[in-house]
Amino acid sequence: MNIQDAxxxxxxxxxxxxxxxxxxxxxxxxxxxxxxxxxxxxxxxxSRCGSANRQDFxxxxxxxxxAFAVWRSWPAPARGEVVRAFGNxxxxxxxxxxxxxxxxxxxxxxxGLGEVQEMIDICDFAVGLSRQLYGLTIHSERPNHRMxxxxxxxxxxxIITAFNFPxxxxxxxxxxxxxxxxxxxxxxxxxxxxxGVACQKIAAEVFKQHHVxxxxxxxxxxxxxxxxxxxxxxxxxxxxxxxxxxxxRQVGQVVAGRLGRSLLELGGNNALIVSEEADLxxxxxxxxxxxxGTAGQRCTSTRRVIIQNKVYDQFVxxxxxxxxxxxxxxxxxxNNHMGPLIDTQAVDMYxxxxxSVKQEGGKALIAGGKLEGEKYASGCYVKPCVxxxxxxYQTVQNETFAPILYLLRYENIQxxxxxxxxxxxxxxxxxFTQNLLESETFLSASGSDCGIANVNLGTSGAEIGGAxxxxxxxxxGRESGSDAWKAYMRRQTNTxxxxxxxxxxxxxQFDL
Ligand code: NAD
Numbered sequence: 001m002n003i004q005d006a007x008x009x010x011x012x013x014x015x016x017x018x019x020x021x022x023x024x025x026x027x028x029x030x031x032x033x034x035x036x037x038x039x040x041x042x043x044x045x046x047s048r049c050g051s052a053n054r055q056d057f058x059x060x061x062x063x064x065x066x067a068f069a070v071w072r073s074w075p076a077p078a079r080g081e082v083v084r085a086f087g088n089x090x091x092x093x094x095x096x097x098x099x100x101x102x103x104x105x106x107x108x109x110x111x112g113l114g115e116v117q118e119m120i121d122i123c124d125f126a127v128g129l130s131r132q133l134y135g136l137t138i139h140s141e142r143p144n145h146r147m148x149x150x151x152x153x154x155x156x157x158x159i160i161t162a163f164n165f166p167x168x169x170x171x172x173x174x175x176x177x178x179x180x181x182x183x184x185x186x187x188x189x190x191x192x193x194x195x196g197v198a199c200q201k202i203a204a205e206v207f208k209q210h211h212v213x214x215x216x217x218x219x220x221x222x223x224x225x226x227x228x229x230x231x232x233x234x235x236x237x238x239x240x241x242x243x244x245x246x247x248x249r250q251v252g253q254v255v256a257g258r259l260g261r262s263l264l265e266l267g268g269n270n271a272l273i274v275s276e277e278a279d280l281x282x283x284x285x286x287x288x289x290x291x292x293g294t295a296g297q298r299c300t301s302t303r304r305v306i307i308q309n310k311v312y313d314q315f316v317x318x319x320x321x322x323x324x325x326x327x328x329x330x331x332x333x334x335n336n337h338m339g340p341l342i343d344t345q346a347v348d349m350y351x352x353x354x355x356s357v358k359q360e361g362g363k364a365l366i367a368g369g370k371l372e373g374e375k376y377a378s379g380c381y382v383k384p385c386v387x388x389x390x391x392x393y394q395t396v397q398n399e400t401f402a403p404i405l406y407l408l409r410y411e412n413i414q415x416x417x418x419x420x421x422x423x424x425x426x427x428x429x430x431x432f433t434q435n436l437l438e439s440e441t442f443l444s445a446s447g448s449d450c451g452i453a454n455v456n457l458g459t460s461g462a463e464i465g466g467a468x469x470x471x472x473x474x475x476x477g478r479e480s481g482s483d484a485w486k487a488y489m490r491r492q493t494n495t496x497x498x499x500x501x502x503x504x505x506x507x508x509q510f511d512l
Contacts, residue, residue, distance in 0.1 A: 001099045003332065009096035010198045012047065018197045020050025020221035023063040024204045024214045030056045032222050035193045040106040040340040041330055043378035049193040051222040057229050060218045064156040064183045065235055067215030072153035072181040079179050080130025082210045087123025089206050090116060097167065097198055099332065104192045105166050106339040106380065107294045108331045119171035121464045122480060126175035129485055133180065144499030151489040153181025155237030158230035160187050160251065162243040163342055164297045166195035169242050172479045174217065180488040185218040185236065187226050191342055196221060227251065234258050238488065241265070245425070245473045252475070263487050264475025267399040268427030270459040271304040271420040273442070275413070276311050278432035280318060286430065286458030288322045292384045293460060295338050296403030300428040300452070300460035304396065306408045306416045316365060316407065319386060323366050328381060340380035341402060350382055350402035353395050362389040368404065391419045399425060413438050421449045427470030428452040428459040
C-alpha cells in the first residue's frame, strides 16, 4: 500500500496540522510547539502535529481522572467488549496503519504489519483477560473468618513510548489498562507523532460507538518535557515508560520521589551464544534477522554474538555470505530487507560507535558506512556492520541503536554465559545448541540474567502471550502477557468475620 492511500484510509491530513491533544471525541491542536514529522525514507515532511502546553496537560489529566471515576465501575467484561471492537477496527485498518508505521519510522512494511498484528493480538488477549482478573482465597487462621484478595482498577496510566515501536507498545499498555478499568494518557515519541494521531483516531471512533466516557483514552503529544510532567504528576497512578536507560533513570527517580508506581522498559544489549553444537543454519538466520531487522533499532536486536572457538571461522564465513544478500532501501518496497535509521543523528551515533570500537582495538569484518546517492537522499541509510571485538570494550558494553554486530569468542559454556551477563543491561538473550546440558545450564539460576532467554531462537520477536521486559538497566518492568496485568491494578486483601466473637490474629489476647 502506498503512503498516500494509507493516510486516506486513516483519515489523516498531510498538508494541514493534525491534533496534538485529545481526550477522545474532543481533539485540539494544543498550545505547545508544532512538531514536524519527516520520513526517514525520503526525508520529506509527512505532516505537522500540535502538542500540549502545561495548561493542555493539566486539562487532560483532569479529564482522565473524571473518566476513571466512571470507567472503573463498568464490569470488566463490558470493558473487554470495547477492546474487542478496538481490535476489530485495527484488523480493518491493518494495512494502512502498517504502511504509516513503515513510512514514518522506517521499518519494513512487513515489520509495520507485524507491529499492528501485535496490537490485534494483545486486544484478543485482553478480551479473555477481562473475564479472568482473578484474586485468591486464603484460609484464615481465625475461626469463622473468610479471607480473600481482589484486584481493583488503579487510576490514570501515563504511557511514554519510544520511536521504534510507534504503535504496538501503546497497545500493549492500553489493551490491558482498559480492561483493568484504568484510563490512559499517551505521549508518543516526538519522532513519530502521526502514528499517535492515527491510533487515537481509531480508538476514539470505537469508543464513541460504545459510549465510553470521554477521557478514557487521551493523547498528549510533545517532547520530553511532556514526559517529565507525566512523571511528576501524583494523579497519574502508574507511569509506563519505554525508551533509553537514560530516560528511564530520570523517570524512575521522579516517580519514586512521589512514591508512585513505574513500569520501565528500557535499553537492551542482547547476546546470542553459538555453541560448537549449534545448528549453524538456524543460528545464522536468527543472527541476521536479529541484527539487521528494523535496522538494528529493536530493543531486542542482537548486538553481540558469542561464538565457540571451534566454529568461529565457519560462522564468520557463513555470516559474510548471508550479509552479502541483504537489500537496503525503501522499506515500503517489500523486496528490501532493511530500511533507514530514524534520523541523521542516529546515523552519526552509528558511525561514532564503529570508530570507537576501532580505537579500542576492534576490527570490521563486514564494513559498515553510510549509503550515498539519490536513492538514499534522506541521509538515514547505512550498511549493516559486523565487527570483531572484546567483551570489555566500552562501546560493546553500551547499546548503540543501529545495525552493528559484535563478534566475541569463548572456550567453555560458563565463560560464554559470563560474557553474556557482563553488561549493564538485561533484556533478551539466546543460545543455539543441540546439547541439553548446555541449554539447561543457560536457563538455570546461574545462567542468563535476562528477562528473556531463548533456546534455538533469536533474541528478537517476542510473543504477546509471555511477560515482556528485562532486568538490571533494562528497568525490571513487565508488559504484555502472563500476569503483567497486575501492574495495572491495585490489590486489596479482605477479611470477613462471620462469627460472634472477634478473635485477634497471632493469638493475641486483649481483655476489656
Ligand atoms: P528515548 O529515551 O530518547 O525516548 C523515549 C521516550 O521518552 C520519548 O517519548 C521521549 O520524548 C521521552 N523522554 C525522553 N526523556 C525523558 C525524560 N527525561 N522524562 C520523560 N520522558 C522522556 O528513546 P528512543 O530513542 O525513542 O527509543 C530507543 C530506546 O528505547 C532504546 O534504548 C531501546 O532499547 C528502548 N526501547 C526499549 C523497549 C523495551 O521494551 N525494553 C522497547 C522499545 C524501545
